[in-house]
Amino acid sequence: MNKPEKLIVILGQTASGKSGLAVWLARQLAGEVISADSRQVYKGMNIGTGKVTKKEMAGIPHHCLSVTSPKKVYTASDFEKCAEGAMEKIWAKNKVPIVCGGTGFYIDLLLGKIQTADVPPNPKLRKELGKKSTEQLFKMLQKLDPERAKNIDAKNPRRLIRAIEIVKYKTNSNELASFDSRVGVGVHSWVKTRGGQITQATPYEVLQIGIAWPKEKLKERIAQRTATMVKQGVIKETKKLKESGVTWKRIGELGFEYKYPALFLRGKITKKEMLERMILESEQYAKRQTTWFKRDKNIVLVKPTELKKTQGIARVFLAK
């Protein structure tokens, strides 16, 4: 039997310095980086997402970066496919894939800790359901899928819409309304399944490293980073997005680093307000990321300065 493949994950809040660490580690360990960031997948969104530059990559190949147009909606599942494809390629080269990103949902899905129903988004249905009240949606779901209705967040329209989308799809394709809800087993190893089918035949082992910053220090970094973004031209970048045909509405959905510059460009807020909101929302986002990551006890936390220690942990993991 072959030794299981290895995967290293580097995660952390926004402005934690993940990208730099990932490149550094990739150079030390003969690895390649797979980005796990829900905004960096879009082309033309570089400054505002803090995407690594060619220079910063320092020759290390990066995957799942700038893979689609901001006009399109990229899903967690799209990411999963992209990342899995990249992992296979990297392993084939006898290198180690290093997943690096702050989108916890994407990472957990990739690691098999979260299961998703094999149902693609249905924009038409979503638009239609979006007109209904939360109560109406919940009642609908209770009728269509009483089981799901029992443990769903009844006040969250987005969740309700997705749940209804799933039952409707399953009903239409004559499948059972329920879906496999089993989660991965093992401490650092999961067998991936999709809709009950095993899609990842080869189990692999995972090492998750989290960068831990003191709260105040991270806030300083966020403020600094945001100011730098403005200097480097997020406003111009936002303008370019608009000129390339992305609607203001869509730009608003692409994150606060574009939403507020867009409002500034439209004369709705001042430049000062723009900067303040960007910083504030970054801080709130960082907090949400912390809450998400905190649940996973398998994450090894390291201080930003502990480069040698981090490398040591990674080497021990790879040598096992």
Added chain:
RNA sequence: GCCUGGGUAGCUCAGGUAGUUAGAGCGCUUCUCUGAAAAAGAAGAGGUCGUCAGUGCAAGUCUGACCCCAGGCA
């Protein structure tokens, strides 16, 4: 110095004719998370109502003095 408006939660403000545990939005804290996740949601903690005195059974709400703030007049 005089006139006017105002001083209520960290911030911006609601609180007819005085009457149960003073509210909202934002922020803050904590949390949720099954193909939109930089998204979408939930719960919670904050106020001796500028200060002092007075009138009332009862005052954020009325009266007086004083202290701040903004604008106007001199």
